[in-house]
Amino acid sequence: MIVPKxxxxxxxxxxxxxxxxxxxxxxxxxxRAVIENVDAAYEPYGTKVWTPRSDGWLWGGKYGxxxxxxxxxxDCLRHWAPDGKxxxxxxxxxxxxxxxxxxxxxxxxxxxxxLLVAEAARKCAEQRAELGTAYRLSASNADPVDxxxxxxxxxxxxxSHALWEDLCLSHDHPAILGFVASAIAAAVPFFGAGYVLLxxxxxxxxxxxxxxxxxxxxxxxxxxxxxxxxxxxxxREPHARACERLHLIGFDQSLASEALLGSFMxxxxxxxxxxxxxxxxxxxxxxxxxxxxxxxLKSGALTGLALLADxxxxxxxxxxxxxxxxxxxxxxxxxxxxxxxxEAREMLGRIVELTRYAEEGAVARLGRHLTWxxxxxxxxxxxxxxxxxxxxxxxxxxxxxxxxTGAERGAFWRLWRSGRxxxxxxxxxxxxxxxxxxxxxxxxxxxxxxxxxxxDITSVEWDRVVLRRGHERFAPLLCIEMPRLxxxxxxxxxxxxxxxxxxxxxxxxxxxxxxxxxxEDPVGxxxxxxxxxxxxxxxxxxxxxx
Amino acid sequence: MSVEKKLVRRGTKEEAPVGSPAEQAGPNALLEQARQxxxxxxxxxxxxxxxxxxxxxxxRRRNTSGE
Numbered sequence: 001m002i003v004p005k006x007x008x009x010x011x012x013x014x015x016x017x018x019x020x021x022x023x024x025x026x027x028x029x030x031x032r033a034v035i036e037n038v039d040a041a042y043e044p045y046g047t048k049v050w051t052p053r054s055d056g057w058l059w060g061g062k063y064g065x066x067x068x069x070x071x072x073x074x075d076c077l078r079h080w081a082p083d084g085k086x087x088x089x090x091x092x093x094x095x096x097x098x099x100x101x102x103x104x105x106x107x108x109x110x111x112x113x114x115l116l117v118a119e120a121a122r123k124c125a126e127q128r129a130e131l132g133t134a135y136r137l138s139a140s141n142a143d144p145v146d147x148x149x150x151x152x153x154x155x156x157x158x159x160s161h162a163l164w165e166d167l168c169l170s171h172d173h174p175a176i177l178g179f180v181a182s183a184i185a186a187a188v189p190f191f192g193a194g195y196v197l198l199x200x201x202x203x204x205x206x207x208x209x210x211x212x213x214x215x216x217x218x219x220x221x222x223x224x225x226x227x228x229x230x231x232x233x234x235x236r237e238p239h240a241r242a243c244e245r246l247h248l249i250g251f252d253q254s255l256a257s258e259a260l261l262g263s264f265m266x267x268x269x270x271x272x273x274x275x276x277x278x279x280x281x282x283x284x285x286x287x288x289x290x291x292x293x294x295x296x297l298k299s300g301a302l303t304g305l306a307l308l309a310d311x312x313x314x315x316x317x318x319x320x321x322x323x324x325x326x327x328x329x330x331x332x333x334x335x336x337x338x339x340x341x342x343e344a345r346e347m348l349g350r351i352v353e354l355t356r357y358a359e360e361g362a363v364a365r366l367g368r369h370l371t372w373x374x375x376x377x378x379x380x381x382x383x384x385x386x387x388x389x390x391x392x393x394x395x396x397x398x399x400x401x402x403x404x405t406g407a408e409r410g411a412f413w414r415l416w417r418s419g420r421x422x423x424x425x426x427x428x429x430x431x432x433x434x435x436x437x438x439x440x441x442x443x444x445x446x447x448x449x450x451x452x453x454x455x456d457i458t459s460v461e462w463d464r465v466v467l468r469r470g471h472e473r474f475a476p477l478l479c480i481e482m483p484r485l486x487x488x489x490x491x492x493x494x495x496x497x498x499x500x501x502x503x504x505x506x507x508x509x510x511x512x513x514x515x516x517x518x519x520e521d522p523v524g525x526x527x528x529x530x531x532x533x534x535x536x537x538x539x540x541x542x543x544x545x546x
Numbered sequence: 547m548s549v550e551k552k553l554v555r556r557g558t559k560e561e562a563p564v565g566s567p568a569e570q571a572g573p574n575a576l577l578e579q580a581r582q583x584x585x586x587x588x589x590x591x592x593x594x595x596x597x598x599x600x601x602x603x604x605x606r607r608r609n610t611s612g613e
Contacts, residue, residue, distance in 0.1 A: 091612035093610075136606075138607075144607050149608075298575060374583070380580035381581055394597045397604055
């Protein structure tokens with residue numbers, strides 16, 4: 001069964017700062033200062049964020065309330081935004097989780113919008129800090145000095161329970177795992193953000209992906225182990241009961257190609273849910289490395305070769321074109337529909353076009369939609385102007401600051417303004433996305449509840465909002481659950497939320513209309529049924545377990 | 547060619563990493579693209595004091611591991 005492929009990003013940002021004396025400020029202090037100003041960042045839009053009390057306790061205090069996590073834990077200070085995003089601190093980094101979006105362009109708007117808010121909060125924090133204090137945020141996900149230090153900007157895609165268990169637990173269909181791992185192995189460098197890699201021998205190398213050197217496994221549970229991350233990750237954090245959320249940790253935050261990457265992965269995973277298992281690489285991890293690290297810096301040609309399972313050696317552009325073409329055929333034949341992956345034909349067509357440019361060495365054309373290409377040209381020009389090499393500190397600084405959230409520092413923003421980069425949305429779309437969550441997503445309803453009933457809300461989670469039915473301290477609670485990622489989409493809840501005078505009028509939103517249909521499998525279900533229903537239990541428990 | 551022979555070839559000079567621009571002096575088509583792409587360079591590059599103290603600035607950008 002193919003489920004709609006909602007896309008989300010955990011945008012973990014490079015977080016640093018310096019005081020008036022130029023001394024570095026601890027990342028934790030920078031993160032706290034920035035997160036404290038997220039509310040101020042939304043003020044120009046006339047909306048407010050919702051957050052639990054900063055001491056970790058909700059109303060009622062330590063002896064009568066709800067504990068929501070220490071302000072000193074690794075993941076804390078959650079701020080739920082009116083547009084469906086969530087801001088928090090994760091391992092001392094500012095992090096934004098975007099609202100789930102089905103449209104790749106809406107996803108791109110969410111990601112870029114998240115950076116706009118983060119930058120506005122950073123500016124507010126800097127203005128309120130001691131004179132001379134500088135805070136810095138960047139969408140770069142690798143340390144500019146130590147390549148062992150990296151942090152995630154994970155891509156999340158909704159998948160069926162069956163596919164998630166197949167890929168991450170049971171491996172019933174290893175060929176499907178092979179296809180998905182192979183497609184990710186190609187997408188990681190193709191949609192990479194670029195990174196100057198310093199192997200430690202005095203040389204410098206340009207890597208298409210800033211994470212490739214950390215990817216050394218096909219599948220891992222751990223996410224933070226240096227040089228030990230997987231193409232696929234088994235972290236299970238669904239944001240709704242009806243589907244799983246595949247956590248893909250190998251991707252960079254590639255602002256120029258968020259829409260293309262999102263669409264590509266929607267289609268790959270939809271194809272996998274249909275049982276597609278073509279184009280399997282012999283060694284997907286090695287392919288990620290070969291394709292990331294082998295670019296001819298005279299011609300711009302991507303020279304790296306990887307081995308397919310049938311023995312053929314193939315370049316990254318050729319591989320991407322084959323997969324994208326196969327996916328287009330699935331769109332044309334109706335296997336992949338707009339309801340699952342909207343705009344797929346257009347996005348896949350653009351990817352095929354980019355593979356042609358890559359084979360021609362037309363890197364400037366690639367740079368319109370691929371961040372690594374735009375950054376490479378930017379750094380090469382800087383090298384030429386300064387007579388420098390990639391190892392020069394000024395070039396490495398330019399590498400790190402390329403995706404700085406500040407429009408005056410991040411070259412990405414200037415190249416976008418000049419038309420050299422085209423993320424397939426305009427800046428106004430990203431700004432507009434800050435007013436409401438994507439209409440096709442539960443984030444829309446959650447955001448509207450926060451906007452209208454923020455004072456009555458006692459807790460917010462990805463799959464529920466809890467409100468007091470009155471303003472009294474011990475008023476009964478109303479829990480609005482969101483079992484599906486579209487439970488509170490605009491068409492379902494706009495009229496109800498708009499017409500509600502108070503939280504009590506939201507009762508009808510608690511009705512769970514999410515009955516799930518499940519196909520019976522007369523072969524595969526037998527073991528499960530035997531395990532779930534011991535003999536006699538179905539007859540009232542005569543032979544039930546004690 | 548058999549898969550085994552192809553496997554033997556993996557990791558040979560054919561897959562050797564390509565060096566930095568300074569190691570590849572000479573006519574350079576990519577550099578020409580870079581010049582044109584960065585025609586907005588006067589605006590796109592930060593020819594400011596910060597870049598002159600790049601080593602110091604790099605240290606100020608240091609991060610901790612995360613996820």
